Structures are given as structure tokens and as C-alpha cells.
Amino acid sequence: MPRWRLTPTSPLSVGIALPDRVVTNEELCETLNTSPGWIERKTGIRERRFLSDGETITDLAVASARKAVRQAGLSMRDIDVLVVTCSSPEWTMPSLGVMLADRLGIETPRIIDITQHACASVVYAVYSASCLLQEPDVQNALVVCAEGPSRVTDPADRLVRIFFGDAAGAMVLTKTPGSDGLLSYDLGNSPSPEVALAANALLNRQKAGADPVVGPYLTMDGPTVWQEATTRVPKSLAAALDAAGVEAGEVAGFALHQANLRLIEHIADSAGVDMAKVAVTVDTLGNTGGASPLTALWRLAQNGRAAAGDVIAVGAIGAGFLWGSLCFRLPYDLRVEA
Known part of the structure; x- marks a missing residue:
């Protein structure tokens, strides 16, 4: 792939949001045919976060977005592009991006959902947002990646269930003066x-x-x-x-x-x-x-x-x-x- 030759873009801030519920290897092993030591040796994972019954993936997305925008020193009206990724949304339709924009008060029509890029989605989201920021009258993009794999993995599948946790991350991306x-x-x-x-x-x-x-x-x-x-x-x-x-x-x-x-x-x-x-x-x-x-x-x-x-x-x-x-x-x- 070539060097990026368009107007540079750069991350200003990152915000993450996590569920409150901590799930240890010991808890997983109450229902899975494995041991906490085996999980940690094979994966390096000691614990992860799972959404509770009253929490949603959208809630995590909103929380991470608010943190990122606040840390960037911006308001929601400063967001010109919204790119949202999620491989485990509660709804195939309506658009998670549109729902997120409504809850956050983002008014841009430039909303993109990336739904099938799974764990690689942030790379494609940042690339896509950087392309959209080439438009003359836009300055800032918000990229939000939210996942709830605990809700799409089989609770009895020890070879898959042990790896995953729920979280959301958001990044504010902005046009950059100069070459950086x-x-x-x-x-x-x-x-x-x-x-x-x-x-x-x-x-x-x-x-x-x-x-x-x-x-x-x-x-x-x-x-x-x-x-x-x-x-x-x-x-x-x-x-x-x-x-x-x-x-x-x-x-x-x-x-x-x-x-x-x-x-x-x-x-x-x-x-x-x-x-x-x-x-x-x-x-x-x-x-x-x-x-x-x-x-x-x-x-x-x-x-x-x-x-x-x-x-x-x-x-x-x-x-x-x-x-x-x-x-x-x-x-x-x-x-x-x-």
C-alpha cells in the first residue's frame, strides 16, 4: 500500500468503556470443562468483562464516545463524521450509528456502520474516516468500536468462550496541519x-x-x-x-x-x-x-x-x-x- 498522500489526520483522544461485571477464569470454570491455570497458560488471560442483564452494547458505545469527545476538548456539534463498528449489535437494523448519533446529539449526516470486519474493524474505520475527512468543510471524525462477544459465544464452548470480553473504544480523529x-x-x-x-x-x-x-x-x-x-x-x-x-x-x-x-x-x-x-x-x-x-x-x-x-x-x-x-x-x- 502507498504512503498516505492526502491531508493528514491524527488521533486526538481515545476513550474506553467497560462493563462493571468482572468474570475471572475461576468463574468460567464453574461451567466449562477446563481449569483457570490452563486458560492463563494458553491465553495469558486472567479475567474479562461481561455485560450484565441491564447493560447494552449501545450503552458502552455511548460512554466511550463521550469520554473521547470530552478528552479531545470538543463538543458533539464539532463531530463531522461518525464511523461505528460492531460485529455483535443488538439489532441488524436500525443502524447503530444512527442510534448512537441520536443519543449523543451528533447532527452530521456522514454516518457509516462497519458490521462485518470483526476484530480488524478499527483499522478500516480509521482509514474510512480519514478518507471522509478529505472533504473541504469537515474537520473532526469520531470512530466508535463496540463489541459484546459474551452474547454471541456459546457458554458451553470452552475453546471459544474463554477468549472474549465486552468493551467499547472511541477515537476522535482530526485533520492535521503539516505533515504529521x-x-x-x-x-x-x-x-x-x-x-x-x-x-x-x-x-x-x-x-x-x-x-x-x-x-x-x-x-x-x-x-x-x-x-x-x-x-x-x-x-x-x-x-x-x-x-x-x-x-x-x-x-x-x-x-x-x-x-x-x-x-x-x-x-x-x-x-x-x-x-x-x-x-x-x-x-x-x-x-x-x-x-x-x-x-x-x-x-x-x-x-x-x-x-x-x-x-x-x-x-x-x-x-x-x-x-x-x-x-x-x-x-x-x-x-x-x-
């Missing part, structure tokens, strides 16, 4: 059914009384995911950095999809990246899908690795498969809540 901001990107895809979530159009087609060919829950082939992620993400990061003219050692921080800690460590090693530069949230949040790179960006800022002048890289892969990377040189400190 988004330097480059890399996007790629390869079709595969190895991570899948059936929709009503398929489920409703099945004959009454027949064994379903698919279920209502997320299915995932672990070895295929490992192979795709450890092959695609390092190459994508390398391509984005090469297009930006940046060496891996010059990058202050990496915000990678938080699939599981062992996978992150393998990707970092393959990419020649020092793990000290890689943000980790999967240990306490689990795999939060499309929101996970934003939780990682939030952690980078907390750790002082997203300051003005820093180069940061974002990389993710999602079901489909789709993958992508972004490289920024920050013109401003990335603002987050403590």
Missing part, C-alpha cells in the same frame, strides 16, 4: 469460513426439526486463526512501516489486536518488535474484538508511549479474514482519561 498524522496504511483480505457467526437469514432457512448446519454462536478454528494472524499481521506492519519510511525501532508503541497474549508475543517476535513497546490489555479484558486495538492505544497513552512526536503503529486481523495496519506520527499528545 497518518503516514501510511496497509490493508488485505483472504476469504475464509474458519471464524464465523451465522445471521438470521441463514438460521431462519433451516427446516424445523432438522439438525442445524450452523448455530447462533460464534465458531472459530483456533489453529487457522493462529496461522493467519502470525503470518498476516507481521507482514502488514512491515508494509505500513516501510511505506512510511520508518524502522520498527523508531516506533514508540504498538497497538495490536488483543486476541490473546501468546499470539501478541509471537507477532511481536516475528516483526522484530520489543514487547516493552507493545501495549497489553488482553490479560484483564480478554479479546474485545474490534475495540481491542483502541484499548491498546489507551494503554500506550497511559504508559507515555503516545506523546507528540512519537510514531505509533496499529495492527489487527479479523474474521473473514481481513487485516490491516496504520502508522502515525503524532502531532499532539494522545489524550485519555487516567
Whole structure:
């Protein structure tokens, strides 16, 4: 992919929102045929957050968006573009983006929902928002990635259930004077059914009384995911950095999809990246899908690795498969809540 040659854009702020309910490995093992130690050894995950009965994915999206806009020092009327991603919405229709805009008081007509990019969605959302910001009379975009995988994973599936947690992340993206901001990107895809979530159009087609060919829950082939992620993400990061003219050692921080800690460590090693530069949230949040790179960006800022002048890289892969990377040189400190 080429170097970004349009008007640069840069993240101003990141906000995250989490459910109150903490679910430990011990709690999961009350109903799953596994052990807390096995889960932590294999995944690096100790706990995650699940939505409670009274909470919704939309609630998380609203909360993260409000935090990001507040930290950016803006108001909702300053938002010209809204890009929302969610692979597990409560409703296929109406649009989550439209519902979110209504609750937040955002009046822009430039609303896009990205619904099938799964864990890679933030890369595509930021890329899409940056393209929309090329319009002359717009300045700020709000990207919101919200996921509730606890509600689409089988409570009895120990090979899938253990990985995921619920969260939302939001980023305010703004046009940037000068040359700093988004330097480059890399996007790629390869079709595969190895991570899948059936929709009503398929489920409703099945004959009454027949064994379903698919279920209502997320299915995932672990070895295929490992192979795709450890092959695609390092190459994508390398391509984005090469297009930006940046060496891996010059990058202050990496915000990678938080699939599981062992996978992150393998990707970092393959990419020649020092793990000290890689943000980790999967240990306490689990795999939060499309929101996970934003939780990682939030952690980078907390750790002082997203300051003005820093180069940061974002990389993710999602079901489909789709993958992508972004490289920024920050013109401003990335603002987050403590």
C-alpha cells in the first residue's frame, strides 16, 4: 500500500468503556470443562468483562464516545463524521450509528456502520474516516468500536468462550496541519469460513426439526486463526512501516489486536518488535474484538508511549479474514482519561 498522500489526520483522544461485571477464569470454570491455570497458560488471560442483564452494547458505545469527545476538548456539534463498528449489535437494523448519533446529539449526516470486519474493524474505520475527512468543510471524525462477544459465544464452548470480553473504544480523529498524522496504511483480505457467526437469514432457512448446519454462536478454528494472524499481521506492519519510511525501532508503541497474549508475543517476535513497546490489555479484558486495538492505544497513552512526536503503529486481523495496519506520527499528545 502507498504512503498516505492526502491531508493528514491524527488521533486526538481515545476513550474506553467497560462493563462493571468482572468474570475471572475461576468463574468460567464453574461451567466449562477446563481449569483457570490452563486458560492463563494458553491465553495469558486472567479475567474479562461481561455485560450484565441491564447493560447494552449501545450503552458502552455511548460512554466511550463521550469520554473521547470530552478528552479531545470538543463538543458533539464539532463531530463531522461518525464511523461505528460492531460485529455483535443488538439489532441488524436500525443502524447503530444512527442510534448512537441520536443519543449523543451528533447532527452530521456522514454516518457509516462497519458490521462485518470483526476484530480488524478499527483499522478500516480509521482509514474510512480519514478518507471522509478529505472533504473541504469537515474537520473532526469520531470512530466508535463496540463489541459484546459474551452474547454471541456459546457458554458451553470452552475453546471459544474463554477468549472474549465486552468493551467499547472511541477515537476522535482530526485533520492535521503539516505533515504529521497518518503516514501510511496497509490493508488485505483472504476469504475464509474458519471464524464465523451465522445471521438470521441463514438460521431462519433451516427446516424445523432438522439438525442445524450452523448455530447462533460464534465458531472459530483456533489453529487457522493462529496461522493467519502470525503470518498476516507481521507482514502488514512491515508494509505500513516501510511505506512510511520508518524502522520498527523508531516506533514508540504498538497497538495490536488483543486476541490473546501468546499470539501478541509471537507477532511481536516475528516483526522484530520489543514487547516493552507493545501495549497489553488482553490479560484483564480478554479479546474485545474490534475495540481491542483502541484499548491498546489507551494503554500506550497511559504508559507515555503516545506523546507528540512519537510514531505509533496499529495492527489487527479479523474474521473473514481481513487485516490491516496504520502508522502515525503524532502531532499532539494522545489524550485519555487516567
